[in-house]
Amino acid sequence: MDAAREEGRAAGIAEATPVSTLDTIIDRGSMKCGVKESQYGMGYLDAGTGVRSGLDISYCRAVAAALGLNPDTDVEYIPASGSDRFDKLASGTIDVLIRTTTWTTSRDADLNADFAGMNFFDGQGILVRSDAYEYGTGSADQLNGAGICVGIGTTTEGNMVDWFSSRNIEFDPVPVxxxxxxxxxxxxxxxxxxTGDMSAMVAKKWQLDGDGSMNGVDIWIAQELMSKEPLGAATRDMDSDFKDVVAWVWYGMVTAEEMGVTAANAADSAAAACALNEGGATSDPGMCRLLTENLGLGTSANPLAGDWMQAVLATAGNYGEAYDDAFCDGSYSGLVADLPMTDCLISRAGTLNDLVQFGGIQYAPAMR
Structure with a gap:
């Protein structure tokens, strides 16, 4: 009787326990990543070549590599708009959302979403046509009565209302x-x-200035940041094993740059760090753990491989290398002691997106 009851209890627990998205991905052999396709530097699809680029794309690829997938063939990119992205996540249309998505209280608490690594710290900006409103002081407080395009289902809607109404400035929202x-x-x-994330406004101005589509009309970006927009990855609620992997992939990329581990030197760094010193102890325990241990990540059925972080680095590089590929000319070595990034659409130097040791807030918890 007791054995039967125990079997029934175990069966009930198993039935009630949701299957981890991580296990589903491994069984499927591919990962579905919800992305943007229109923002250079974050998530961009070149219509001519079919090549995707941007920091969000690198993050998707890095997660796939950590899971042991081939990031070149085993990632399905699914466009996710501002209005449908959380529905796609909740329904299982996508496994993970990495698409310039702002982490807010209401999204964290009310939606079927759990936020992971924050890969870009942004703020809301406004791009303006000069034939409608001249640059003047460069402030958005000059835009009384302006018709402003704003994305449906985005945090920018509420932010814009807050900013303009608190200053008694009228505007006409144009939903898109x-x-x-x-x-x-x-x-x-x-x-x-x-209006949108400042990174998107900078990228859009760069695009429109370069392709001639404004037909000679000058455009300008207002000087204000109207909000805080921490952008990051989101997984489904109650999916902790997969969420942990998504978060720690990002933290691992940040940690690797702090330690001077790059795509080029990861294997040699692992060998040197794990070598024993004269006293018989590991030469660099922290780096050895980062590059050769799974640190408890994964599920019981599908634990990450010990060298998962080396796979991440081979695919996307460390944080600095990924940022450089997304926003700059790609010449940064990944070593903070070397020459800085150059020819950047958006420089991270002196911003929140710099490493904490240089005054930014990109900081990783201890990986142990």
Missing amino acids: ADAAEATAKFIDGSCDAF
Whole structure:
């Protein structure tokens, strides 16, 4: 009787325990990553070549590599708009959302989402047509009565209302489904301005200034940051094993740059760090752990390999290398002691996105 009861109890627990997304991905042999396709530097799809690039894309690839997948063939990129991204995550259409998504209280508490690594610290900006509103002082407080394109289902809607209403400035919101629609309306003059993450506004200005689509109309970015926008990855609630992997992949990339471990030297660094010194102790225990242990990550059925971090580095590089590939000319060595990043669309130097040792807030908990 007791044995039967115990069997029944165990069966009930097993039935009620959700399957980890990590196990589903491994069984499927591929990972579905919800991404953006229109923002250079974060998530961008070159229509001519079919090549994807950006910091979010590198993050997707890094997670896949950590799971032992081939990041070149085993990642399915699924476009996720501001209005449908959380529905796609909740429904299982995507496994992970890495698409310039702001971490907020209401999203964390109310939606079926759990936030992982923050890969970019941003703020809201406004891009303005000069034929509608001249640069003047460079402030957004000059935009009284402006028609402003704003994405449906984004934090920018509420932020814009807060910012303008608190200053008694009138504006006319023009709702758009995605950045492509906003760009089209901004170009044809249906919107006087276009608001979104400052990184997106900088990238959009760079694109429009370069492709001639504004037909000679000058455009400018208001000087204010209207909000805090920590952008990061999101997984489904109650999916802790997979969420842990997604978060610690990012922390591992940050830690690797702090330690001077790059895509080029990871294998040699592991060998040197794990070698025994004259006293018989590990030469660099912290680096050895980072590069050769799974640190408890994964599930009982599918623990990460001991060299998962080396796979991440081979795929995406450390944080600095990934940032350089996304926003700069790709010449940064990944070593903070070497020459800094150059020719950057958005420099991280002196910003929140720099490493904490240089005044930023990109900081990783201890990996042990």
